[in-house]
Amino acid sequence: MSDIILLITFKNDLINYSKEQLRNISEEGVWSIGQMYDHLIVVAHEYLDNMESCATLNEDYSLGKTQFGEQLFSNGGFPPIKIRLPEELNSPPNNSDSKEDLISRMDQLIQRLSHWESKVDDINPKNKVEHGGFGWLNAKEWYVLVGMHFRHHLRQKEELESYIV
Template sequence: MIEAVGQYETLLQEVSEEVFTQSPAEGQWSYSETFSHIFQSNLASLIAVEKCFLKTGIINKKGTPWQVLAILFFGRLPPGKFKAPERIASMVKIISKEEASNLIVKFRKRLSELKDKVDKADRDQMIKHPRLGLLNAKQWWRFIEIHTKHHTRQLERISRQLKGER
């Protein structure tokens, strides 16, 4: 996960403020909007991790559906584009490079605060994910990693589009 965050930081250093906020095409997210989404979503996901650790979630002894376990095991979301849930999409906005950098710092700080607690969390304590259903702390942690890497591919697409490549 830290390696993927490093890719975000490198991109942030390499692009101008103008390019950072430029949409590659009508209706598509800019780098800025992608950063806004990924780090706000990841920070919200870390709150879910913490709730599992603090035992303020839902107790679920039924287990996790095999489809979700497959996503977590293989480390990839299913192919295709996904529309963010309305609650998440409404948080996305155009932010400056400085705001993006601040979100990364905040995310890294929360990661380090929670990293040792994940393995100690009760696996039956779960918080609902908008698409994947109930996840425990370890599953949320893995989802954050998958989600972060997933959007690095989006950043590569944005880069190609801004350069006029396919």
């Protein structure tokens, strides 16, 4: 499944949730479905911002990925585990967006990803921006990371949906 189709599928799934279901927090420390969507959208835009930075750089970086970054890209995705960020990076995502807001935000993200789909391969692969955990990534890697991140959250999505049935 292409990354854009994956994002469209996530967006289309929003239709199935009521306002209460989107905001339902089953227990302390567990996100709502709405928070998961907010997280995915915010992080995807951060990744695309870094991809766009790679497009404007004029310096070649020979710096590489961390060991985890190498593993991530050689495996084509995140390991099937829950990943908890350090507390200072782990503030809860927004839980107040309506279904319509989330659909609109997903549409904007899909449009942005689609805009770059045919252009990302033309960006110099030596132009890189550092990711705190994965090391130095080029534009294509930042672009691919969007889909990897969405796929990583598929299990979480299924788990959160089981709490609202």
